[in-house]
Amino acid sequence: MRFFSDNAAPAHPKVLEAIAAANRIDTAYDGDEWSQRLDGAFSDLFGTEVRAFWVTTGTAANCLALAALCPPYRAILCHKDSHIEVDEAGAPGFFTAGAKLILLDGEGAKITPKTVAQACDLIRNDVHQVQPAAISITNATEYGLIYRAAELAALGERAKQRGLAFHLDGARIANALAGSGENLGDLTWRAGVDAMSFGFVKNGGLNAECLVLFKTELADEIAVRRKRAGHLLSKGRYLAAQILAMLEDDLWLDNARAANAAAQKVASAAPNRLVYPVEANEIFLRVSNEEAERLRGQGLDFYEWGPGQIRFVTSWDAQSEALDRLASALAALE
């Protein structure tokens, strides 16, 4: 039973159906009818005018946005454990042509107005030091925590005060929304977010992610950068159709709720071992090496996450039986 990551789960059947339904000739690139509906669909979803671009990876969505928000000679403030720093092979440096990531500490991979201010205050305002241009956060975070609306509003305020753009890695924005009960606008544009990656692949998609611009005047530049990075697929309709299927009848939210509920089930089996409160669909547990081996011996797969910690990720298709076995195995460790 694999609990490595939600990015290994299968695609939801409705996503496959949507792909099949799009299997006819249409205009290439993003001129097809599905792609043309994206801006409207996301504008409706967010309750404000946005521009939406399909891409195939979160890395592309994040880094195209960062390249438009930060010139090559400036820096992006982010958490030291953020995905863009740790797991994207230096893609921000590639897409921005050399901009720097300035790494902030913070519990649970969260940054705060205070850590942002501290980092900025350490930078002399001269040409010798790289000046910050943007902040980037991940919600839900890399440790499964959720930034609440109030936290985001304060971060957005701080960014504005310091003249920084605001980027959101929303690989698990669905889990954050489902887990927090917040309003989607409050988690994004009302807090001042300029651009975000909107994750679908970890949430039942096949290979379509979305880059959403609240700062819509960046759209022309993003369109060119997407092409230039080899991310303008010629049959884009198969991506757009996936995304539209996910949005229809809130499938994306249902999937996230299922994943989150599965995580709660796992967490409740080992409440004393939790490294972080489980707010979305990731569970970090303290176990000994011997315990980790015992779990593996029962056919459970997961990542080690530093010494003495392991990570489970639940996904939209979590099977009751597998969850029961995992919960039993964890409970038996006590």
Next chain:
Amino acid sequence: MRFFSDNAAPAHPKVLEAIAAANRIDTAYDGDEWSQRLDGAFSDLFGTEVRAFWVTTGTAANCLALAALCPPYRAILCHKDSHIEVDEAGAPGFFTAGAKLILLDGEGAKITPKTVAQACDLIRNDVHQVQPAAISITNATEYGLIYRAAELAALGERAKQRGLAFHLDGARIANALAGSGENLGDLTWRAGVDAMSFGFVKNGGLNAECLVLFKTELADEIAVRRKRAGHLLSKGRYLAAQILAMLEDDLWLDNARAANAAAQKVASAAPNRLVYPVEANEIFLRVSNEEAERLRGQGLDFYEWGPGQIRFVTSWDAQSEALDRLASALAALE
């Protein structure tokens, strides 16, 4: 009836079936069983050991390869009408971090040992001028012509003599193979090709292309560059499965043969108007503006290609009826 491009055609049903069949949990990225079979499948196909990487666009396949073959401070020799120059939004400059394209003339978008030598001879061997590092060709060319094995061998020889790497844009390699009756090895590695994009999307694929390395020692670098460019999809199995389905029972060749045959049918309806001999699946015709309008008035869609010329591209799913109508319309122009 759309004859804009083969990249607008639907995906072949077997490709969709393969995607559906891959719809279960597996290792993320390229650790899944389908992705793991690619190296072997392409090595068998080529009759030599290769390394194969799925990506989602020809631009990505081409430019990742070029970045590995040409350092930022050198140049790639290519035809002035090549796709990498004309239709990739400057992607070679992005992926290589600033390498230069040196543009060669040549009938039908072909370069020759002679034009390569002439271009090289114009470059002073000093630090002031950008020194060439590679040649890049497209087969079938942007005008639907096919480089034959002997031409390629001569080009490869010239590249070797001048110390240049050899890149092949194989967006329509299937049409070139089908249209020439050559041997696949002769069109590629036996001629000295180091790396190529192997096109599937224009040939019935959905969104999977392949980057094939004959210079296998570049594989580690390419793997990193692919990730860094946001082209390592987390559910790679849906790409690998498409490609394997295309290779199975030579579906890729059957599709190309169908597209080429359709092109012959169109060409034979207007033999006196052909700008180039029709060797693959593209037809360039001389028409007046008035004639072009007349064709459009009959519901035919195509691109203008410079003054007085129009381009039709046929695809694997060419419908007899549509072809008949197109042929009749062209014949009626005479």
Next chain:
Amino acid sequence: MRFFSDNAAPAHPKVLEAIAAANRIDTAYDGDEWSQRLDGAFSDLFGTEVRAFWVTTGTAANCLALAALCPPYRAILCHKDSHIEVDEAGAPGFFTAGAKLILLDGEGAKITPKTVAQACDLIRNDVHQVQPAAISITNATEYGLIYRAAELAALGERAKQRGLAFHLDGARIANALAGSGENLGDLTWRAGVDAMSFGFVKNGGLNAECLVLFKTELADEIAVRRKRAGHLLSKGRYLAAQILAMLEDDLWLDNARAANAAAQKVASAAPNRLVYPVEANEIFLRVSNEEAERLRGQGLDFYEWGPGQIRFVTSWDAQSEALDRLASALAALE
């Protein structure tokens, strides 16, 4: 006797004196008193407010400016024989992070409103083709011709009409001004030039060039880019002092006049062999191989410039005797 290039000539004695006079402790980088006077000195010279940055090469001055005028994903229109294309080792690609040079034809290395328009009109306005962002010219040109005020005004008008920034490579702006009798403002900002390199090294300087911004709002970005490219010297006063010495009492113009006069002397010795009219300080002559050898045999050094052509460049320190010998040798060829 060396007539390879004006960039091999010695520095003017006043330049050395100025360096010696600046040899005391002062604020590092560009905080010293000499550097602080540059903006004012050039604003006075041009009769409009400018920002001036010392650098040590024309390549740096040109390419820092281009990087501020053209984003990585767009293009610069320039002549195919321009220095930035031919003699800067791909520096524009490096500084801009991959922007493209689009090469225009034109007699004597000049571009015109017409060739600019033609080049633009060939570019489809879509994301697949690289869109132009700027034009770049050299005055005096690489063939020693001078753009007149009226030509520049027309080019500036065309640039504006097409939404293009306007860059001037002024490696020999002094020779252009001296040779044309035009007004400096007419050759630059009144024609719409946004940024220029102002050459001193070819004109009697030691190792200081100047980047002049008429679009002063780019100053902060240029300051950072200069540092980031390793071009912010810690003892900048030795550069600023050179430049101020050149400006004092119009030394720069006197030097250029001397070089131009020397060129006229050479030209008048072989009027029937001139490839181009001699307007500044470069002379291109038609000679046979045998004649070229004969000249070399007399101890004259020069560059071959394509088949059957040779180039002489005169400089500020042209010695009467050397010029006489050159003139005699050329006259003797007739």
Next chain:
Amino acid sequence: MRFFSDNAAPAHPKVLEAIAAANRIDTAYDGDEWSQRLDGAFSDLFGTEVRAFWVTTGTAANCLALAALCPPYRAILCHKDSHIEVDEAGAPGFFTAGAKLILLDGEGAKITPKTVAQACDLIRNDVHQVQPAAISITNATEYGLIYRAAELAALGERAKQRGLAFHLDGARIANALAGSGENLGDLTWRAGVDAMSFGFVKNGGLNAECLVLFKTELADEIAVRRKRAGHLLSKGRYLAAQILAMLEDDLWLDNARAANAAAQKVASAAPNRLVYPVEANEIFLRVSNEEAERLRGQGLDFYEWGPGQIRFVTSWDAQSEALDRLASALAALE
């Protein structure tokens, strides 16, 4: 009295003399006789074959070297307070096209075999994380400490073991050599250093620094990269002549000894306030804000270096009188 930095000091008279002596026509760029002597002069100095390239800044020397030692998609391990991280405006990211700096802790800006190993061990060996390619150290360090031969040998050994190239920022290598009594070879190539910047400007030079390659096979690439970055001055002889003057009769070492001796004098005036032992020419002192103001009130200039610390830097031309006044002022604080 300015003690901001040794990079603000005047140039040594012999350096000016050398510039004046080079003031005649010669081959442009680095074809002149002075430039041609550099390889030999540095090979003699180091007792091994090296290639030497003049440039005008330490940033250029460091970052050209780093670009040749680290591909765009890998990382350089360096101290978090290193000049390349803190004071070069992101130049490493620019020159390498996006490589990453991985920041190590360590007392006095030193890294050790242990911290290198720890950093490497935190990096998963996969395509998602940026793999290290090089280490970079500064000697003397940014806090005026000196890596001894044994420390360097151990670092070099560790680099080799981990497959990392070894870069040395030698902005104050002269002070390190003078202050340690070590052998120059032991501080550089015998320890495995591949490339270094050899500082002259902080040590009495005017505007010439040197990039020295022990890994001589990188020379061709460095030559091209230097040109491409706008760092190939056309009158290079004025740089080469400065460097040769500095090497003659060990002027560079005499200058460093004078600066170091001055630092000892300052240090001995406030032994209880030293943040670090004074080994080269930098003195870091603990002072209260009130004390700092008092010093400033006496006409002493220096940098604050974090809360409660100030930095003095002495230079080759330290005047006895100024030093006496500084020493007295410091002693009076006690």
